[in-house]
Amino acid sequence: MTASDERAAGRLALPRYSSAAGVHPPLDSPGYKSSRLRAPSQPLVPMPQRLTEITGPLLGAERVTAGDADLTTGRGGEPLGERIIVSGRVLDSDGRPVPDTLIEIWQANASGRYAHQVDDHPAPLDPNFTGAGRCVTDSLGRYRFLTIKPGAYPWRNHFNAWRPAHIHFSLFGRAFTQRLVTQMYFPADPLFPLDPIFNSIPDPAARARLISALDMELTQPDWALGYRWDIVLRGRTATVFDTEGK
Amino acid sequence: MSEGITPSQTVGPFLGIGLPWPDGPFVVPPGTPDSIVIEGRVLDGDGQPVPDALVETWQADPDGRFDHPDDPRGRAAAHGGFRGFGRSATDPSGNYQIVTLRPGALPCPGGGTEAPHLDVSVFARGLLDRVVTRIYFADEAEANAADPVLASVADPARRATLIAARAGDGGGTAGDGACGRFRFDIRLQGELETVFFDA
Numbered sequence: 001m002t003a004s005d006e007r008a009a010g011r012l013a014l015p016r017y018s019s020a021a022g023v024h025p026p027l028d029s030p031g032y033k034s035s036r037l038r039a040p041s042q043p044l045v046p047m048p049q050r051l052t053e054i055t056g057p058l059l060g061a062e063r064v065t066a067g068d069a070d071l072t073t074g075r076g077g078e079p080l081g082e083r084i085i086v087s088g089r090v091l092d093s094d095g096r097p098v099p100d101t102l103i104e105i106w107q108a109n110a111s112g113r114y115a116h117q118v119d120d121h122p123a124p125l126d127p128n129f130t131g132a133g134r135c136v137t138d139s140l141g142r143y144r145f146l147t148i149k150p151g152a153y154p155w156r157n158h159f160n161a162w163r164p165a166h167i168h169f170s171l172f173g174r175a176f177t178q179r180l181v182t183q184m185y186f187p188a189d190p191l192f193p194l195d196p197i198f199n200s201i202p203d204p205a206a207r208a209r210l211i212s213a214l215d216m217e218l219t220q221p222d223w224a225l226g227y228r229w230d231i232v233l234r235g236r237t238a239t240v241f242d243t244e245g246k
Numbered sequence: 247m248s249e250g251i252t253p254s255q256t257v258g259p260f261l262g263i264g265l266p267w268p269d270g271p272f273v274v275p276p277g278t279p280d281s282i283v284i285e286g287r288v289l290d291g292d293g294q295p296v297p298d299a300l301v302e303t304w305q306a307d308p309d310g311r312f313d314h315p316d317d318p319r320g321r322a323a324a325h326g327g328f329r330g331f332g333r334s335a336t337d338p339s340g341n342y343q344i345v346t347l348r349p350g351a352l353p354c355p356g357g358g359t360e361a362p363h364l365d366v367s368v369f370a371r372g373l374l375d376r377v378v379t380r381i382y383f384a385d386e387a388e389a390n391a392a393d394p395v396l397a398s399v400a401d402p403a404r405r406a407t408l409i410a411a412r413a414g415d416g417g418g419t420a421g422d423g424a425c426g427r428f429r430f431d432i433r434l435q436g437e438l439e440t441v442f443f444d445a
Contacts (some may be wrong), residue, residue, distance in 0.1 A: 012355040015316055024254040025374035032256075034372030037291040038434045042404075044444035045380075047395055052365045053445045055314035056304055057331035063267075093251050106264025116260040118298070132264045168258065169386050170265060175316070176304045176365050178444055181376065183255040200374050201253045209252055232250045 014054050015236040017094055017177040023206050025050030031196035033157045049177060054236075056176040059102040060136045069135035071107075072128075073146040079129035081148035083224040086184070086212065089141045090171060093235035097141025098178075104170040105145060107131045112165075121153050122243025146224065152191060164191035164198060171231060178233040183213045184228065254375040259298050261369065262335060266300070270333035273303070273346035278327065280308075282348055282426040284381060284410060287340040288368060291435030295340025299370035301432070303332040303344050303381070305363070310350030332364075348426075351389055361389035361396065368432055377442040381430050383413045399441050407433070407440045 027039040027153040067074055072083060090098040108114045108131060111123035115130050129148060136141050137183070150165045173179065185198065189211075192198055201207040209232070218226025257265070274281050284303075288296040306312055311328040313330060325347060334342040344364075352360040364381040382390055390396055390409070395432040410428035433440050 012318055012353065014318075014355055018251075020251050020444070021249045027374060027377070029374055032372070032374065034256075035374060036372075037294075037370030039371060039374075040377060040439055040442050041435050042439055044442050045399060047398070047443035047445045049445055050354055050360060051312060051317060052304060052306065052360075052363065054316050055312040057329065058314065060332070093249060104264050106260065108260075114263060115262040116263050118259055130263065166255075168255075168261070168264060170257075176367075178255060179302075179367055179376065180252060180371055181257050182252055183258075188291070197255060197374070200255075206251075206253045209250070210255070232252045234251060237279065 001219065012051075014049070014051065015175075016049055017054065017175060017234040017236050020234055022203060023201075024203070025200035029196065029200040029244050032200055052177050053177050056174060056178065057172060058100070058174065059172055060100045063102055064134045064136050069143075069145050071131065071133045075128040077128045077131065078092065079109065079126045079148050081126075081129075081151075083143065083146070084145055084149045085218055085220065085224050085226040086167065086229060087142070087144040087218055088212075088228050088230040089225065090137050090143065090173075090231045090233065091141055092173070092178070092233050094237075096235070097137075097139075098173055098233060099137055099139045099141055101137050101174065103135055103137065103143050105133045105147075105167050107147065107167040108149050108150040108153055108165075108226055110151050112153030123151070123153070151188070157196060162191055162194070164189040164195050171233065173233040175236075180231070180233055182231075184229050185208060187211055187214055256371060256374050257300065257369040259371040261298065261300055262383040265333070266335040267333060270335075271343050271345055273305070273329050273332040273344060274325070275327045276345065278347070280425055282428060283343060283345055284364070284428045284430055285341065285413070286410075286429050286431040287355060288336050288342065288370070288432045289340060289434065293436070295336070295338075296370050296434065297336055297338045297340055299336040299340070299342070299368055301334050301336065301342040301344070301441050302367040302369075303364045305330055305344070305346065305349040305365065306352055308347050308350050310352045310362075337378060348383070354394060358394060359389070361393035363393075363395075366432075368434070370434075373434075377434070378445060379432065379440050379442050380408050381410050381428075382408050382421055383428065384409050395443075403438070404441050405437060
């Protein structure tokens with residue numbers, strides 16, 4: 001390392017991202033069978049946030065092409081099912097919008113079947129629906145997808161297990177620390193009380209933040225229902241580290 | 247402050263629909279001079295491969311800089327096509343692979359130096375939140391000995407789970423043009439379980 005690097009190191013003023021303690025599901029959630037052999041058994045080791053953690057890939061427009069946010073066109077014909085608009089804002093927990101950040105989604109079709117070789121649920125595939133979409137938030141952190149409402153589907157976690165309808169979301173934010181993969185649900189799904197993945201989130205208020213809201217402002221008359229869902233990533237505060245003051 | 251933060255959920259078994267990119271494993275374009283390959287397997291608590299995982303990496307460039315506004319030092323030099331970010335889905339045998347440049351060492355905010363490393367996120371069915379680990383390099387023994395994160399793991403056997411070993415003769419293979427290969431297996435659970443961090 002050069003001397004100028006050393007000097008710079010003494011003056012590094014890095015943001016710090018807030019803790020998400022108590023928000024995310026515990027990795028070891030016995031009700032979710034797949035976690036039994038995959039959840040680490042050792043406690044996580046605390047790691048201070050340094051340069052690698054407070055930076056991250058700023059992936060944006062270069063990863064998205066026109067039409068990626070519309071899952072209903074581009075496959076020859078229109079997919080079957082209930083056309084919906086899913087839109088909202090990406091914010092941090094201090095209320096600031098997260099602009100220019102990549103969002104990737106994937107989902108089952110209207111019958112509850114994924115266009116994936118591993119999915120053997122005997123429900124029809126839809127040749128006009130792959131179920132993958134991408135977009136980049138605008139300068140106010142807003143995003144918008146046009147898609148089909150996914151169906152509920154059975155899985156083999158326990159006898160007669162069914163997942164509530166959901167759309168998978170992947171977000172980067174502005175830092176490694178903000179990375180989030182989650183699922184968006186639909187209002188008043190009767191499967192909520194029965195789903196060990198949804199209920200793995202310990203705090204009911206946090207759980208409720210994964211449920212979108214029907215929004216008649218977003219709804220387009222004679223065309224598509226609108227569901228609004230805001231996503232909140234860990235917030236940041238500037239913190240100055242000064243070795244000279246020690 | 248955790249108020250209002252959106253909770254995590256598992257990527258599930260069908261992440262292959264939405265997340266892999268054709269160029270995901272290539273932090274630098276194929277054939278980039280001085281590129282290295284980091285490869286390994288993701289294994290579960292029975293030692294069985296995890297065929298539906300996604301491994302992501304984030305790292306400094308060879309000068310120890312980040313192309314990011316919150317790196318107050320800025321970049322020292324361009325490194326053609328270096329993205330800093332890698333993403334590899336595992337194959338049916340649990341293998342992942344990243345083609346990249348070796349990262350430089352980093353200054354710590356409070357003084358001291360972090361040894362060259364990559365931050366790693368692992369996503370999979372069965373993981374309700376990502377798990378985070380780090381890849382260090384076995385041939386950086388001196389820098390590793392002074393690294394504060396490695397030092398925070400007291401047990402030498404556990405610490406060793408964070409070190410990628412050199413694999414093969416460094417001759418590279420057709421297609422990747424790499425000048426060095428490193429092996430880093432990720433054991434999600436059980437004996438020799440990889441150290442995972444809470445940042």
